Amino acid sequence: MTILSYIFLIIGALFFLLGGLGVFRMPDTFNRIQAGTKATTLGAFSIIVGVLFGSVENHLDWIPKLIIIIVFIVISNPVGSSTIAKATYRSKNIPDNLIQDDLKERGEKQ
Amino acid sequence: MIQYASIFLFVLGLYGLFINKNVIKLIVSLNVMEIGLFIFIISIGYVGDNAIAPIISNTQDLGLIYVDPLPQALVLTAIVIGVGTTALALAIAKSIYNTYQTFDLDEMEESA
Amino acid sequence: MRKLFGLAITFALGLVIILALNNTVNFPAFGEVNLSERISGAYLSEDNVEEVGSANLVTSIVIGFRTFDTLGEVTVLFISSLGVAFILGRKKQKRMNLNFKPNFMLRVGSNILLAIILVTSFYIILHGHLSPGGGFPGGAMIASSVLLLYLADDRFRSNIKGFKLLEGFAGSLFVIIGLLGLVFATAFFANYLPTGTIGNFLSAGIIPIIYVLIGLKVGSEIAGIIDNFLTEEERA
């Protein structure tokens, strides 16, 4: 169990590192949102799963709290990133090389 | 180390109160002073590296070393009051803007 | 130039404060404090902890030993929220237009998040005598859930009269519970309920009841402040 929890913790830390690197390296706002939220969602998810496996032996009462934290992160991260993306679109700060613009076709004003 | 940083944070807030002429910036400086003061009061109660947070599970635990709970109790209520005073200051700033159409103290004096 | 001069003067002031603190006998160095010389040593003694019965010693000071102090602080918060309502309150009010139409994802997601935030805040309030937290952060979390509703829904108006009623109810019940201490025990805010064993959920006498009331009071006051900031005068 302990080795399994360590494996998940290392995977989570790796994804956090990649997410932070992506925020620095990506060219425009949409790509940065992609790196900053998708990678860190998976990172936080696997770190909490690692803690969950680690707490099976000693701290059984932590498990419901950890599951609630997982639900919170899984819901709040996509909602926040979509809201930031919408705000970026409305602030007219979009990149020039956009191939498809679905929101414009649906008649949303910028 | 962190105690010296908190003292300089307080002094930096004082510097912000001296140099800024914008009402919102003055309120931000007051908040910086407030945070510096909170960290200083908490640092008074820090006992040592081997102390633990003041939460016990039974009375046999009282022989362990705890950090001082009294400064924490004082800061806990002071933070919530800080929200109230900040909100009151911002409400006054909003009504200042409704009267003078500016946040800047110099422009206020010219228009008066 | 003026900024540099001001920075130099304030830096000198900081150095003076540090030197003044380092040279006194009454102010021990950072991390080298002897708690038995302070008043907190009495709060940490076994008799006093048994008398209050709270596992979280910070809570036992805020609500157990210094409840009258807390009553004064809650009053300060009440007066500041009254001042905000006095300055910003108008007769004809409409909600400030945030210029934002919520899409489907934001609406559904914020409803689920609202449930989780409310459950967490009540958990924090109810476990104030066992774990870190209590009425003050829990009440602020209730107010932030109201803030989430304001941000996610562009038509939402909170029922401000209900908040005022809840706040007055919680505040007066807080004082009444304190006054009952004069009847059943000897002092204002005396702990007259059985304290139970330390660490159980049902323990510490009147501390959980008072903390729930403080949480409701703080939450409704800060929610009222947020509502006052988000309304403006209606233009004809």
Next chain:
Amino acid sequence: MTFFDFLSIVVGVLLLVIAFLAINSKKLINSVLFLSALSMLAVVAFVLMKAPDVAITEAVIGSGLVTSLFVFTLLSVREEKLK
């Protein structure tokens, strides 16, 4: 030098730098956001000094409520300027 000393030096220097930026930045909204970052760093300092109650309270209030009050004030002012 212990780990606590190292962390407290890092947190203290960051606190001073961010406080200086919050006081001296030109745009008001940047100043407010630096204030929010400052209170999150203060949470780290509180956790370092073993004060979990204060850390929870500061995390709820300093990052969310105070920042939102500042932003609402700035928003209402900007709308009136547009009209």
